[in-house]
Amino acid sequence: MSTRTSSHGTSRNRRGPHRSGQRPGGHLRTTNATATANRLIQSTSWGDPMQFNVLGPLELRVAGEPVPLGGLKQRSTLGYLLLNANKAVATSQLLRALWGDRTPPTARKMLQNAVSGLRTMLASHGTGDAEVLTHAPGYLLRVGDDRVDLSRFHAIVEEGRTELASGSWNSAARTLRRALELWRGPALADLVETGIDWPELTALQNSRLAALEDYVEAELAAGRHHEVVAELETAVETEPPREKLCGQLMLALYRCGRQADALSVYRRTRTRLISEFGLDPGHQLQQLERAILNQDPSLTRGPAGPVRSAPHVPRPREEITALPARPSAERPPAPPITERKWVSALLVQTEPTRTASGGHDPEDVDQTFRQLTSILREEVSRFGGTLHSAFGAVWLAAFGVRRTYEDDAERAIRAGFAIRRRLESQPGVAARVAVATGEALVTNPPGGAQAEVSGDVLESCMRLLGSVRPGEMRVCDTTRLASRGAVTYADSGPSAGDVIAVRPEHEAATISLPFVAREREQATLDRLLDDVRERRSPQLVTLLGEPGIGKSRLINEFRLAAEASGRARCLVGRTPRFGWNAPLTALADVVKSYCGISPGDSTATAVRKLSHHVQQLSDDAETTEWLLTHLRPLAGLQDDSRGPDEVGEAFEAWRRFLEEMAAREPLVVVLEDLQSADETLLNFAADLDERLGPVPLLVIATARPELLRRRPSWGCGKRDVTTLTVGPLSRDATWRLLESLLARHGLCHRLTSGAPHIDESRLRRELIDRVGGNPLFAAEHVRMLRNELLPGRELAIPSLAISGAAPSPSTSPDCPVRLPQSVYNIIAARLDTLSRTEKSVLQNAAVFDRVGWAEPIAAISGLGRGEVTDHLHYLEQRGFLARTRERSRQGEVKYEFRHSLVRDVAYSQLPRPDRAEKHQRCAAWLDGSATENAELLEHHSQRGELTFRTSSTRD
Ligand SMILES: Nc1ncnc2c1ncn2[C@@H]1O[C@H](COP(=O)(O)OP(=O)(O)OP(=O)(O)O)[C@@H](O)[C@H]1O
Ligand SMILES: [Mg+2]
Incomplete structure (x- = not known):
């Protein structure tokens, strides 16, 4: 059974044509505009003819009464003519509007x-207020403004x-409110429902x-910030991002006075824009x-803090209008995508829904509901999910809809856990939480409006929720x-099966494998460290590589060797994967690790350790005090109430701290996972090497x-x-690693025991x-093979046969190795770091x-060749494709997938009808092109047919 949830938000518009700097000004214009408006306002009301x-x-109302407007085409024609009132509309334009291509x-x-039909209808109401004229090259609706x-x-x-x-400000607010109140819903909402x-x-x-x-x-200029918050929150949540x-x-x-909420809006917006x-x-x-972080005084309107309302505040317009929309050319196109x-x-149900006062007055219930929704929204977006809908006291959130993360299941659990915790502190609220993971059909409308999700996973989650007791949280087996x-x-x-605890992010269990290869990379790092030591000059090295390729492991091995040989001391800081509580966590990690502060230390112990180490580093009391003043809040050991100048100084203090450490012994500082770092940390890391004195310091960033x-x-x-x-291991090194893993689990001789017809060397190649x-x-x-080959083991990892894999005649049609779900997730997450067009080019290539x-x-794909060429080149740079030495007849570079799984996953995400259509287009192109490849033509014709048949029988 399929369940569908859909957004309440509108999906139109990405940005307005209006720019604050382009507003008409000048006295003459002012007078005219006001006069026109007055005329319109005075002469219209519901009671007009x-x-x-x-x-x-x-709607058409005559004397205030609605008039039937006829069939869909007649209404659409009227709607389109009204949007172009008093302008000639070409017949071809109308035909396109009504029927598309x-x-x-x-x-x-x-x-x-x-x-x-329209003419008859308008004439029958006989006021002569409007008429449809035949006007070359089509029609014109004449109607008074x-x-x-x-x-x-x-x-x-x-x-x-x-x-x-x-x-x-006051009269402007009143007038503009009146304009906005004319809206009764999305423009031509009834026609939009029919697909226009x-x-x-x-x-x-x-x-x-x-x-x-x-x-x-x-x-805002009139000081009524309280009054606009709710409306703004709704608009920001439901509309495509408008900065x-x-x-x-x-x-x-x-x-x-809600500084934390203001910052969380920024982070949510940033997450949306990036994803x-x-x-x-x-x-x-x-x-x-x-400015908000720094509590810049220019943001508030006076020393007394927030004021509920004020008659007039002379505030320079530039300050408030300093956020124009960016030109649309910057945005990649975003067609609807399924x-x-x-x-x-993630389903959260609170029960009973009692208000803080214990009553059931709808206004109190509404207020409680809003409070709870705001908690849910905050936690869900902190972990990268989206809050979709609420029904009574049940909220639905989804992870992996707008953008897939490889750890969406974990994110959903962490969000559910955090929500449950926060709700526990609300009077009279006990939450039941369920998380289910499964494959779904997801439609992301253009412009980033909320998506539609269909799939059994929603139904499963609801069933699961039914079995959860108040105050508990349960997840499905896949999750x-x-x-x-x-x-x-x-x-x-x-x-049994209930979630008891979630581990701190970086304490999650890791797999330890024998270390193979990477001699070249290790040698480069060794050389850089030597260089730093000899020249006593800081260096920054960034290790770039796809998830799981071994960046952290490489550094770990390098670190152990450097420390064992006494060549340098190493300190590591990590950027948190989720949330935005502490953008400078990585820097704090470094300080704590130097001072030996562990998570279990009380604040007093931690402060003592920090003071002790800082005193060791500095000779004069004043510098020590200055360093401590800034490092304590950075390390989370003191409330962070830094003013604007002090934040800059905190960085300065951290740099000084590094310098002092490195001056005493060569130092390696590792900053992990910079791709998730906040802007502040990125800026800081980018010019770190330039702002440090002559000390032997090697900063290694991974990303x-x-x-x-x-x-x-x-x-x-x-x-x-x-x-x-950091690139892929060679085939030899990969096999060495696989062999030692298989040997560790006693699987070497079992690989083909369950499938004697399969040739072992082929299986090895395949693997x-x-x-x-x-x-x-x-x-x-x-790990997956261990489950599948050793009977009786408890399942430890889900695996998939990806739907529709092996779409080409050039690969083996029946790969015997299934795909671990975790690997699928990592690849799907990588694909979602691409823009929609890039991803669609990759899917078409697949x-x-x-x-x-x-x-x-x-x-x-229907895109231009030049555009596709650019995208293919970009996909090559990003490591999805590799260029071959072959060229097409027109001299175009031919690309292949760097990793066959990327191709399989990209392909498997296409819905069946899309696959059928694309195979048919491939067949048509091959048929009409000079490329002679009968086998490929046959393959696409068959798959187009096959997939088409499957989709029409199942859909
Ligand atoms: N050269 C290697 N030999 C053996 N095992 C390795 C090697 N490189 C990485 N591994 C193992 O592979 C797993 C993933 O490696 P690692 O965590 O270093 O990846 P990463 O590139 O840092 O990924 P991410 O981007 O997710 O941080 C770890 O269990 C690690 O021990
Ligand atoms: Mg890593």
């Missing part, structure tokens, strides 16, 4: 009928902006949001975050296996390749900066191919063949 409304479901042969006739709500909206907004520009998607509607929604921004601007709205919400929250568009927030939003994805669903190592479960009694997406020029053009790519030189993949495959080039991929 004829009123057309498009700001909501399409699939205009039936009778379309013109049908359009004529619709127009004729005062008869259409859209024209009134524009006129009133114009008036409001004029007031805003003159600093009349006109660009005019997007523009209209942008106009509404621009008006909302102006309204908020006026309210100006986010900035306004941050400012409003900050002025309400949906691969972009960091714009400069101004970043500046605002910094994919098969592994998703973790439990996927989160092993990070979560402790009750293993007996009535609570996944996504870092380059955020910082394309990371480390470029600097003298003492090196970037080292090496599957692992693709990734040590983590090797460990996960062997459909085409083992080797692909721009022309056929452009033919399948």
Whole structure:
């Protein structure tokens, strides 16, 4: 059974055409705009003879009464003409609006009928307020401006902006509110429901949001930040990311004294921008975050703190409007996308829903509900999920919908655990929590609006929730296996399977494997350390590599050797995978590790250890005190109430601390997982080497390749900066690793025992191919084989036969090795670091063949060849594809997948009808091209047919 949950938010518009700096100004304009608005406002009301409304479901009211508008085509024609009122609309344009690219042969006739029906309807109400004229090259709806709500909206907004520009905040707010109140829902909501998607509607929604921004601007300037928070929260949550709205919400929250909430809005926005568009927030939003962190006095309106309301605050406009939308060219296109994805669903039910006062008054219940929702939203987004819907006292959140993370199951558990904890402290609330993981069909609408999720996983989660007792949390088997190592479960009694505890992030269990290969990388690090020691000059080296490839292990081995030989002391700091509580955690880790502070130490012990070590480092009391003042809050040993100047000084103190340490003995500082680091830490790390004195210090940063997406020029053009790519192990090294793992588990001779028909050397080849030189993949495959080959073992890892794998005649059709789910998740997560278009190019390449080039991929995807060429090149740089030495007849580079699993996973995420269509397009392209490959043509024709048949019988 399939369950579907859908968003309440609108999916239109990505950004408004309006820019604050482009607003019309000047006296003449002001007078005209005000006059027009007044005319419109005065002459219209529900009681007027004829009123057309498009700001909501399409309506025609005559003398206040709704008039039936006829069939869908007639209503759509009227809707489209109203959006273009008093302008000639070409027939071809109308045909496209009504039927898109699939205009039936009778379309013109049908359009004529619709127009004729409209004329009859308008004439029958006989006021002459509106008529449809035949006007070359099509039709024109003549209607008075005062008869259409859209024209009134524009006129009133114009008036409001004029007031805003003159600093009349209160009247501007009132006027703009009036304009916004004309909206009864998304424009032409009834027609949108039937599937129309006109660009005019997007523009209209942008106009509404621009008006909302102006309204908020006026309210903020008038000191009414409390009043706008709720509306802003809804808009920021439901609309595609608009940086100006986010900035306004941050400012409003900050002025309400909710600094932490303001910062959490920033982090949520940043997560959305990065996951949906691969972009960091714009400069101004970043500046605002910094100003909030620094409690910049310019953000508040006076020393008395937040004020509920004030009649007039002379506030320079630039301060508030400093967050313009970025040009749309910066955004990659985001077509609606439906994919098969592994998703973790989290259900939270509170019971009983009592209010703080213990009553059931709906307003009190509503207030409690909002408080709980805000807790849920915060925790869910902290762990990278999305809050989807709430029904009564049940909330649904999903992980892996907008963007897949390899640890979505664990994230869902951590979020559920944190929510349960926080709800425990609410009076009268006991939460029941369930998490289920499974494959789902996910549709992400354009612009980042909330997704639709269909799949049995939701149903399973609901069933599971039914078995959970109040105050408990339970997860399904797949979730439990996927989160092993990070979560402790009750293993007996009535609570068996319940979540007991989650381990701190970096304490999760690790697998220890014999170390193989990496001599070259170790030699490079050794050389750099020698260099640092000899020249007594700091160096920064970044190790880049895909997840599980062995960055941390390499450093660990290097560290052990460096310490054992006494060549350097090593300290490690890690960026947390989730959450945003402490952007400088990595720096704090370094301080704590130097001072020997462990997580179990009391604050007093930790402070004592810090003081002792800092005193050792510095000779004069003043410097010691200065260092301690800044290092205590950094290490979380004191409330962080630093002012703006002190934050900069804290960095300075940390650098000084490093210098002093390195001056005493050569030092290696490791900063792990910079791809998840916050901007502050990235900026700090980027120029660390330049700001340190002449000391023997080697800073080693590790990062996944996504870092380059955020910082394309990371480390470029600097003298003492090196970037080292950690690539896959060779086939030999991979087999050595596999062999020792198989031997450790007594599996060497069992590989083919359950399948005597399979040739062992082929199985070995297959396994090496599957692992693709990734040590983590090797460990996960062997762990999976151990389950499958040793009967009676408790299942420790789920595995999959990925749907539709082996889509090409060039690979073996029946690979006997299944895929560990963990490996699938890692690859799916990597694919989701790509933009939608890049990912779709990769999926089209996966459909085409083992080797692909721009022309056929452009033919399948509908993109231009040049664009596809650029994307293929980028995908090569990111390590998804590798260029072969072959060229097409037109001289285009041919690419192959660097790892066959990337191809399999990319392909498996396509829904069946999409696969069928793409195979058919491949067949059509091969048929019409000069490429002679009968086998490939046959393959695509068959798969197109096959997949089409499967989808039509099952869908
Ligand atoms: N050269 C190697 N020989 C043996 N085992 C290795 C090697 N490299 C890595 N491993 C093992 O593979 C697993 C993953 O490695 P590691 O954690 O270092 O990956 P990573 O690149 O740091 O990944 P991430 O991006 O997730 O941090 C670990 O269990 C590690 O011990
Ligand atoms: Mg690592």
